Amino acid sequence: MTVDLSPVFKDKRVILLGAGVSNMPLARMLSEMGAKIEVRDKKTLEELGATGEELVSLGADLVLGDEYLSEMEGDFVFRSPGFRPDIPVLESARAKGICVTGEMEMFIDRAPCPVIGITGSDGKSTTTTLVSKILEENGERRVFLGGNIGEPLLHRVGDMDEDSIACAELSSFQLMTVKSPVTVAVIKNVTPNHLNWHTGMDEYIEAKAKILKGAKKAVLNYDDEVCRTLAEKCECPVMWFSRSPIPEDVLLSSLGGVYPRDGYIVVYCGGREERVVALEDILLPGDHNIENYSTAIAATIDYATAEDVAKVASTFGGVRHRLELVREKEGVKFYNSSIDSSPTRTAAAISALSCPIRIICGGYDKNIPFEPLADALVNCKNIRTVVLTGATLEKIKDSLLSHPDFEKSGIELIEKKDFTEAVIACADSADAGDCVLLSPACASFDAFPNFEVRGERFKEIVAGL
Numbered sequence: 001m002t003v004d005l006s007p008v009f010k011d012k013r014v015i016l017l018g019a020g021v022s023n024m025p026l027a028r029m030l031s032e033m034g035a036k037i038e039v040r041d042k043k044t045l046e047e048l049g050a051t052g053e054e055l056v057s058l059g060a061d062l063v064l065g066d067e068y069l070s071e072m073e074g075d076f077v078f079r080s081p082g083f084r085p086d087i088p089v090l091e092s093a094r095a096k097g098i099c100v101t102g103e104m105e106m107f108i109d110r111a112p113c114p115v116i117g118i119t120g121s122d123g124k125s126t127t128t129t130l131v132s133k134i135l136e137e138n139g140e141r142r143v144f145l146g147g148n149i150g151e152p153l154l155h156r157v158g159d160m161d162e163d164s165i166a167c168a169e170l171s172s173f174q175l176m177t178v179k180s181p182v183t184v185a186v187i188k189n190v191t192p193n194h195l196n197w198h199t200g201m202d203e204y205i206e207a208k209a210k211i212l213k214g215a216k217k218a219v220l221n222y223d224d225e226v227c228r229t230l231a232e233k234c235e236c237p238v239m240w241f242s243r244s245p246i247p248e249d250v251l252l253s254s255l256g257g258v259y260p261r262d263g264y265i266v267v268y269c270g271g272r273e274e275r276v277v278a279l280e281d282i283l284l285p286g287d288h289n290i291e292n293y294s295t296a297i298a299a300t301i302d303y304a305t306a307e308d309v310a311k312v313a314s315t316f317g318g319v320r321h322r323l324e325l326v327r328e329k330e331g332v333k334f335y336n337s338s339i340d341s342s343p344t345r346t347a348a349a350i351s352a353l354s355c356p357i358r359i360i361c362g363g364y365d366k367n368i369p370f371e372p373l374a375d376a377l378v379n380c381k382n383i384r385t386v387v388l389t390g391a392t393l394e395k396i397k398d399s400l401l402s403h404p405d406f407e408k409s410g411i412e413l414i415e416k417k418d419f420t421e422a423v424i425a426c427a428d429s430a431d432a433g434d435c436v437l438l439s440p441a442c443a444s445f446d447a448f449p450n451f452e453v454r455g456e457r458f459k460e461i462v463a464g465l
Helices: 025-030 050-055 088-095 103-110 124-138 155-159 201-212 224-235 246-254 287-300 305-313 343-351 371-379 391-401 419-427 451-463
Strands: 011-017 036-041 059-065 078-081 099-101 115-119 142-147 164-168 184-187 217-221 238-241 256-261 264-269 270-278 324-329 331-337 357-361 383-388 413-415 435-438
Touching: 011 025, 011 115, 011 155, 011 435, 025 155, 036 103, 050 059, 078 088, 099 115, 103 155, 103 164, 115 124, 115 201, 115 287, 124 142, 124 287, 124 305, 142 155, 164 217, 184 201, 184 287, 201 224, 217 287, 238 371, 246 256, 256 287, 264 287, 270 287, 270 305, 270 371, 287 305, 287 343, 331 451, 343 357, 343 371, 357 371, 357 419, 371 383, 371 391, 383 391, 383 419, 413 419, 419 435, 419 451, 435 451
Parallel strands: 011 036, 011 078, 036 059, 078 099, 115 164, 115 184, 142 164, 184 217, 217 238, 238 256, 331 435, 357 383, 357 435, 383 413
Antiparallel strands: 256 264, 264 270, 324 331
16 A cells, blocks of 8 residues: 555645755655645755756745745745754744654655664665665565665655565654654664764764664664663664674574674574675675675565675675775776765775775864874874865864874875865875775865765866876
8 A cells, every 4th residue: 555645735835944955856746746835945046056946846935045944834844854953943833833844754654664764873874775785686575765865755655555665864863853663773883973963962862762762673783882772771672783793692682683703794593693695795895894784684684585685795886985986097096985974984994995095084074073083094004195174174183193193103194175186185195006085084064065076076086187
């Protein structure tokens, strides 16, 4: 049975707060269903460009510029994830009886099929993609991939039925207001992130933990202290994953676990281990990708086979902007890992490369500490040059210079505020056999709309060298 949302929205006034990626498919869907659409955004019509033109063609009323957060009147308000749910205009809307929701919040509430929800500070995009590919390889269900990766999912709900399955990457911004449960709740890890948006680490952890509420099964990282703490309060059965074998008493008191042992990723369930895939058959490099596969196996164990996993492992080359090999020029390999928006992601990226590394770091300031980044760079024997750029240049520089082992590391430090100049300087520092790696450890918003645009700009610059 499919879900028809037309009766919910026909002739209703629906306000979309933000004209970004998550709300445009929603605007198209609402227009087709006969809703009266109002779109609010800080940008002017000229700044919205083609997006603004499309909204006008859909018949949407536009509230733009400085007045976009004025009082609202209507039946529904959909907030983009970047807006905190407690801003005054949304609190006022709720007080008037307006339904304030979000695209992902309503999708999870209305989905007619199982939803595997995946969140975490690092690695969730690759893991969500792996989950979808393993399920597609299995072929028994129609698979829908989206959320914080790819496309929104609410406008696809009419294409789903009980025999479908959805793989949703979920950010802390989206999870803050999610009320309905997912089927399988996956938390990759919880490390400091987005502390410029959240009130602090406690709120960030609380948002991530909301994915567990009402879930039928939790998949948690045994190596992560926050995940182990959350498991103590978790009301559903837990399956663990780890980068190393898990203590037997932990496995026996849970659904089991997935981890590497003796050259294989194994599943422990029902008192015994079973091999799933050989590590040497995994095309993606690095221990973090062994962890990503372990997570995906734990999440899909009820829906796919070891053969499905093995096929994906031997053929899947990775998501765009994640250790993406752009080109090789005069013996130098150029890698685009623009998706690395935190120190832990950058640490994982450099650990996956065995050649001398010339790295570009820096970007938008999320108010997260950079001491872990400095520690990862200084302690990585392959780092030769660090080129700093963007709004966090000085903060990362201070963390590096204050590291007790920085001077003896021999790392060359280059400062280029401009992104293009940073890429060129990094390329100029490289010799044959080296790699140039864009792994910013920061978000992109100081200079680019998102990490994808930043990655594409890197690729353009590299192509022109």
